[in-house]
Structure formats: structure tokens, C-alpha cells
Amino acid sequence: MDEFQFIKHIEQNFYRQSTIRKGTGDDAAVFTQNYQETVVAKDMLVENVHFSRKTMEPFHIGYKGLAANISDLAAMGASPAFYLVGISIPPNWSIKEIEDIYNGFKAISNHYGMDLIGGDTVSGNELVLSVTVIGFVNKNRIRYRHLAKDGDVVFVTGHLGDSQAGLHLLTSATSMERFNDVDYFIHRHRMPTPRVKFSKAIETIPRVSLNDISDGLASEANEIAEASQVDIIIFDKKIPSHPSYNQFPLNDQKKWKYFGGEDFELLGTVSPSDWSKLEEAARISDTRLSKIGYVSDKKDRSGRVYLERTGQSRIQLKKEGYNHLSR
Amino acid sequence: MDEFQFIKHIEQNFYRQSTIRKGTGDDAAVFTQNYQETVVAKDMLVENVHFSRKTMEPFHIGYKGLAANISDLAAMGASPAFYLVGISIPPNWSIKEIEDIYNGFKAISNHYGMDLIGGDTVSGNELVLSVTVIGFVNKNRIRYRHLAKDGDVVFVTGHLGDSQAGLHLLTSATSMERFNDVDYFIHRHRMPTPRVKFSKAIETIPRVSLNDISDGLASEANEIAEASQVDIIIFDKKIPSHPSYNQFPLNDQKKWKYFGGEDFELLGTVSPSDWSKLEEAARISDTRLSKIGYVSDKKDRSGRVYLERTGQSRIQLKKEGYNHLSR
Known part of the structure; x- marks a missing residue:
């Protein structure tokens, strides 16, 4: 599986959020908003610094990585809507394990009706995850x-x-x-x-x-x-x-x-x-x-x-x- | 310089974009938008895969890393507005060199009047940059x-x-x-x-x-x-x-x-x-x-x-x- 195939594989077939105009599949994602404020947070997670395979299954790494970012949205009073994932994959991680990380993302994002709208998949020497989350909040409730x-x-x-x-x-x-x-x-x-x-x-x-x-x-x-x-x-x-x-x-x-x-x-x-x-x-x-x-x-x-x-x-x-x- | 000090150091003192409500300094950034669409793109860059110190100064790595993302916004017809940076820093990079990467970000972001509104700074074994950019575009001009x-x-x-x-x-x-x-x-x-x-x-x-x-x-x-x-x-x-x-x-x-x-x-x-x-x-x-x-x-x-x-x-x-x- 090369980069293009893998990205096709993890792409969503449909989007839940009504504000989405374009998810994955172009140079960037597009969404609309006309009465609420947009809230955005970003986290970076490195293997053996922020998580370890000794204590976490790949599924948990994805689940917790997104949970931490959703928590930032909750702390601003915002409803989670979208997320983007950057991932740097080292040779000692199998595609199956990477899929399990995405299964973790999916499990928690499904629970909150969030959509995966973009990201980047690259090769590196250690596993690094970068998660960006976007949510919406009423102006006077931030x-x-x-x-x-x-x-x-x-x-x-x-x-x-x-x-x-x-x-x-x-x-x-x-x-x-x-x-x-x-x-x-x-x-x-x-x-x-x-x-x-x-x-x-x-x-x-x-x-x-x-x-x-x-x-x-x-x-x-x-x-x-x-x-x-x-x-x-x-x-x-x-x-x-x-x-x-x-x-x-x-x-x-x-x-x-x-x-x-x-x-x-x-x-x-x-x-x-x-x-x-x-x-x-x-x-x-x-x-x-x-x-x-x-x-x-x-x-x-x-x-x-x-x-x-x-x-x-x-x-x-x-x-x-x-x-x-x-x- | 620890994480908190470094983040203070790279934070902007003021914001140029009129739509910003909160940049760095809380759990997430907040911006407003009521007539344009929001466009978001994300890239991941790994040392010796996407760039090398042999051919690029740290300043260029930052400059080009953000330029690539701004280019994605241009390709959607969007005006660049905000960016967030995740960075994983290995021990063999000095704080001075990391600052120079941020100077590269600043040089090109200043040119386009963009604001740095968030991100994450962590330690790892190889330099990884994750850039998220946000821009705005009129609905019928995407x-x-x-x-x-x-x-x-x-x-x-x-x-x-x-x-x-x-x-x-x-x-x-x-x-x-x-x-x-x-x-x-x-x-x-x-x-x-x-x-x-x-x-x-x-x-x-x-x-x-x-x-x-x-x-x-x-x-x-x-x-x-x-x-x-x-x-x-x-x-x-x-x-x-x-x-x-x-x-x-x-x-x-x-x-x-x-x-x-x-x-x-x-x-x-x-x-x-x-x-x-x-x-x-x-x-x-x-x-x-x-x-x-x-x-x-x-x-x-x-x-x-x-x-x-x-x-x-x-x-x-x-x-x-x-x-x-x-x-």
C-alpha cells in the first residue's frame, strides 16, 4: 500500500457535519460557518515521549490522541466538528498497526459525529502524530x-x-x-x-x-x-x-x-x-x-x-x- | 529555555487578522467568520525525508514549510489568515536553530499578514514539523x-x-x-x-x-x-x-x-x-x-x-x- 492507496483507505465515504463543503480530496478542506465562532487546537505526539507500545495498543494511541484534542475543545465550550491528522510512520510499524491507530481515531470521532477532513501521511524514523481539531461555539459562551x-x-x-x-x-x-x-x-x-x-x-x-x-x-x-x-x-x-x-x-x-x-x-x-x-x-x-x-x-x-x-x-x-x- | 519559555518567546504580541478572537494562550484558538468559507490544510515535514540541513538553512526550512501550505490555500482561491505549528525537536538541534525555523515562518507569514495562533512543542529523536494553515474564500470562488x-x-x-x-x-x-x-x-x-x-x-x-x-x-x-x-x-x-x-x-x-x-x-x-x-x-x-x-x-x-x-x-x-x- 503506497501513500495514495493508504489515504484512499482512511478517507471517509460521507460526512456527518452539515457545515462541511469539501473534506479530503483537494488541496485543502472547506467548511462554512455563519453564526458561531470557530475553535482550533493542535497537538503533537511522539512515540516513547507521549505514549509507548508497552502500555498502549495502537487503537488506544489513536483514541487518546484525539480525545486529548477534543478535551481542548470542551475546555473552550466548543462542540467538536472536524479533525486532521498528520502522521510520520517509521519502518518498524506495520500498515495494520497504523490502521488500528486510525480505528482509534474513528471510534472516538464517531462518538462525537466528527469528520476527518484532511492531513498528511509521510515516512520517518519514529512515529509522530499531529492532530488538529476544529469545533464551534457560540460567541458569548467561549x-x-x-x-x-x-x-x-x-x-x-x-x-x-x-x-x-x-x-x-x-x-x-x-x-x-x-x-x-x-x-x-x-x-x-x-x-x-x-x-x-x-x-x-x-x-x-x-x-x-x-x-x-x-x-x-x-x-x-x-x-x-x-x-x-x-x-x-x-x-x-x-x-x-x-x-x-x-x-x-x-x-x-x-x-x-x-x-x-x-x-x-x-x-x-x-x-x-x-x-x-x-x-x-x-x-x-x-x-x-x-x-x-x-x-x-x-x-x-x-x-x-x-x-x-x-x-x-x-x-x-x-x-x-x-x-x-x-x- | 524550557517548553513554556520557548512558547512565550515565539508567541506573537499582537494579531493582524481582524477575525481573530483568541490566539495562543488558552486551550485553543478562536476566530470568527460570517460570510466567507474557511479553508484548512495540513502538512507534515520530516528531516532527511522532506528537507535536509545539507541544502537548507533552518530559516529556509521554516519559510518553505509554511510556503507549501500557503500554496495549498492559494490553490483553493483562499486568502491565508492563520497558521499553527507542531514541532518535535531532537537533541541535536539547538534552540538558536529552532528559532531560525520560526524566523522563516515569521518572514513569510508577515508578508501575507498571517497570525500564528497555536501549536505544540515537544521533544523527539528527529525533527518533525507539522503546519496547519487556515484561510478564507468567498463561497462561489472556491x-x-x-x-x-x-x-x-x-x-x-x-x-x-x-x-x-x-x-x-x-x-x-x-x-x-x-x-x-x-x-x-x-x-x-x-x-x-x-x-x-x-x-x-x-x-x-x-x-x-x-x-x-x-x-x-x-x-x-x-x-x-x-x-x-x-x-x-x-x-x-x-x-x-x-x-x-x-x-x-x-x-x-x-x-x-x-x-x-x-x-x-x-x-x-x-x-x-x-x-x-x-x-x-x-x-x-x-x-x-x-x-x-x-x-x-x-x-x-x-x-x-x-x-x-x-x-x-x-x-x-x-x-x-x-x-x-x-x-
Whole structure:
């Protein structure tokens, strides 16, 4: 199978999105939009940096690679519509395995009715995936991270630390039989759920600041605090984790829930007067929702995040997420 | 410099495009559009497959990488507006060299008033660039390759074969002193000009089928013929080349102008009644324009391309462009 044949093979036969004018098959894709804003995000994934065949099947690599980008759209309040994939394929990957990556893309894109509208397929020495996603959002419902205000409630969806717990189980030398809910944690690592349903369900609320947790709670909370120039206080005890999470070493528990990342949950802030609407949105979208802190209304704010611990002094929670470029 | 610092460093301080709502600095970029169509293209470039440091400075790699994508927009009739860059950086590339790649992006994006609105910076074992470009076009002026019709004039901009001639000069063992216009050919290889000005100048013409020559004349002409289900006849003698082009070995001349690619000229077809408008557009955009053939009006068409040679029989010109995935 050469490049042209492979591209023909992965092309969609029909498109679901009504705004599409031209998908694959010309110099570029074309879509239309006349009342919503267009949202675009792009991620780059490199084998053995962002994923490994030791812990992920090719299907999971595709699934999670697109999930991470859809999560970015959800964090802006946007509905996912289109995606484009650039892939650099090394000789040690078979066409079958590459197809399985695309099967992963298809599985999650089908779930959200997204269309593959373009991309590029090339040869290289290591597997690199580049995913571009496009979505749409109403103008007055864009969920910027700079929208947090004094006195806001700070919330998070789902459980934190799951993804790193799953990775730990997949790479740990100790027997998995020691652990409970192994499948749950591994599934959360390999096939995370971008919180699109929740993000759409909160459309009734005019102002929400929102980030998705790709780089860990500490990093994302600091981004909201910095962008909004507010101080955020998080109650350590309120950070939600899975009932079996306490089976892991205490130090790992802390590391994963503060700095672990890749949970792709949503972290945000809303006015206390909109809290009941948020709870209703969580209920109708079947999403776990936790109030984990508040935005300080003190005057001497400086764009920082603090962690409030029972019986201990308040400490600053610094931005220390994943950082793949470490030189 | 870590990832966060580097991203801060390459971020734009201001945006030129009036449709931008949010560039870098959140989970995704946001732009608005209410009367034009949005056009999006994506390319992937791998070191030693698509470019080499032996023949290109880092600046040229960035410049040409974005030029190739802008050329795709021009081939759809679209005005370039935004771009996003994914980059995987290996340890043997310095931050200075990576900056120079971005300087190449900036040089050409400034020329077209484009804004860098997002991307991703990661570490890998080989340099991989992924460029996504976004542009806008009026609904009834999209230049699809399926728009060619019987009796159309076939045209091409600029000179063909220049890019491969430049590469030949950069890699040839023989002394460059033997050749004329060395700088011209090398410049055309390293810093090609996407034909945006011409593409915009032909906006008065309702129907134009258009492809950019990234994979060679033969490949692009076949794409138009197949997509439009027409036969295209090209006069070998009419294929435009630089006055010094005949200094290269005859076999190379043929290979480069038919199959060479990367000239990023535009190949298209228009109704004979619009030819004078096309000439006027070429004049005002200062673009060389050549009539190189016609679309057959015979009934037994089959989506093929034929080459008409003086004193020789007509032969089929098959699609054999670059194909980087050769397995």
C-alpha cells in the first residue's frame, strides 16, 4: 500500500457535519460557518515521549490522541466538528498497526459525529502524530481561562489521578493482583473521556472559566489564576479521587492528583449564584462534579494557587505539570 | 529555555487578522467568520525525508514549510489568515536553530499578514514539523480541482522544474561555476513563492479549476483530469521553463518539469472566454502565465492526461509525482 492507496483507505465515504463543503480530496478542506465562532487546537505526539507500545495498543494511541484534542475543545465550550491528522510512520510499524491507530481515531470521532477532513501521511524514523481539531461555539459562551472572578466557586469534574494510577499499574513491577479496580484505572489511562457532554450542558451559564486537566491540577489552576489575575484556594480534602485510589502509595497519590495530568477532566470557576445550574448540568450530563475551592476576594491577590490542608498551614501550589521539552 | 519559555518567546504580541478572537494562550484558538468559507490544510515535514540541513538553512526550512501550505490555500482561491505549528525537536538541534525555523515562518507569514495562533512543542529523536494553515474564500470562488470542463484552456504560472534544478545545484558533485543563474535556482528551491497574488487577482472569474504544483505537473494534471472526469492535453513545447534551464542534462530537464514538484506554481483550467481576464490578472499580479494545453471536448474521455510532442506521437502522461510513503 503506497501513500495514495493508504489515504484512499482512511478517507471517509460521507460526512456527518452539515457545515462541511469539501473534506479530503483537494488541496485543502472547506467548511462554512455563519453564526458561531470557530475553535482550533493542535497537538503533537511522539512515540516513547507521549505514549509507548508497552502500555498502549495502537487503537488506544489513536483514541487518546484525539480525545486529548477534543478535551481542548470542551475546555473552550466548543462542540467538536472536524479533525486532521498528520502522521510520520517509521519502518518498524506495520500498515495494520497504523490502521488500528486510525480505528482509534474513528471510534472516538464517531462518538462525537466528527469528520476527518484532511492531513498528511509521510515516512520517518519514529512515529509522530499531529492532530488538529476544529469545533464551534457560540460567541458569548467561549470558556476562556481569564474569566475567573473574585468569589467564584472552583470546581472539577470526575476523579483526579486516575490516568497516572493506570500507567502505574501498567508499568509497575509488582503484581496487579494486589490492586482493586485495575481495569478501571487502565481504561482511564488509555481511553479518557473528554467532558464534551458536561461542557455543552453548562451552556445556560453566561460566564464560566475553564481549563482541561492535561498537565495536572496544579498547572491548570495556576493558568486560570494567572490569566484571570486572581488567587485560587483549593481544599486538599475536596479533590475527588476514585474509592480505590487510596490503595496506592501516599506519595504517588499526592503526585498524581496534583501534577499527574492526562485525566482530561475539566477545572473551572463559576459565580456562586450559578452553582445550582452547574449541579443540574452535571446531573443531566451524568458527570461527577466537585466543589474543590474558591477564588479569593481579598485585595492582595497575585495570580497564585494555594492548597488548604486540614490541621496544616496553607501552602502555595506551584505550576509543575508535565513539561516534555526539558532542556 | 524550557517548553513554556520557548512558547512565550515565539508567541506573537499582537494579531493582524481582524477575525481573530483568541490566539495562543488558552486551550485553543478562536476566530470568527460570517460570510466567507474557511479553508484548512495540513502538512507534515520530516528531516532527511522532506528537507535536509545539507541544502537548507533552518530559516529556509521554516519559510518553505509554511510556503507549501500557503500554496495549498492559494490553490483553493483562499486568502491565508492563520497558521499553527507542531514541532518535535531532537537533541541535536539547538534552540538558536529552532528559532531560525520560526524566523522563516515569521518572514513569510508577515508578508501575507498571517497570525500564528497555536501549536505544540515537544521533544523527539528527529525533527518533525507539522503546519496547519487556515484561510478564507468567498463561497462561489472556491477553486476545486473538479471544476474543469470540456474545451477549457489549461494554464500554469511561473517556470517549472526550477526547484529540482536548485536542489541539483546544491547536491551536485560538479562545480557550480559551470552553471548560470545558480542563485535564482537555489532561491526557488529554498524560498518558493506561493501564488497568492495571482489567486486573488483571478477572483473576477467565476469558474477556475486549480491545483498547486507540489508533486509535479504530471501528478497535478492527472488529479484535475480525474476529479473533473475530463481528458487534458498538454503541449510539451509550451511548458514554461527558465531561460537557463536548458543548461541541465536533457533527461533531468524532462524529469524535473514533469515529475519534479515543489515549484508551488498554479496549474488550472478556465473557459476560453475567460482567458483575457486571466491574462489581465497575471499582468496586475506580476505573474508569468502560460497557456500549455486544453481540455478535450471529445466524447470518449476517461480522466487522463496526454502529452503532445512535436514530430512525435501523443503519449499518456501518467501520475508519478513524489510519493514519500513507499512500501
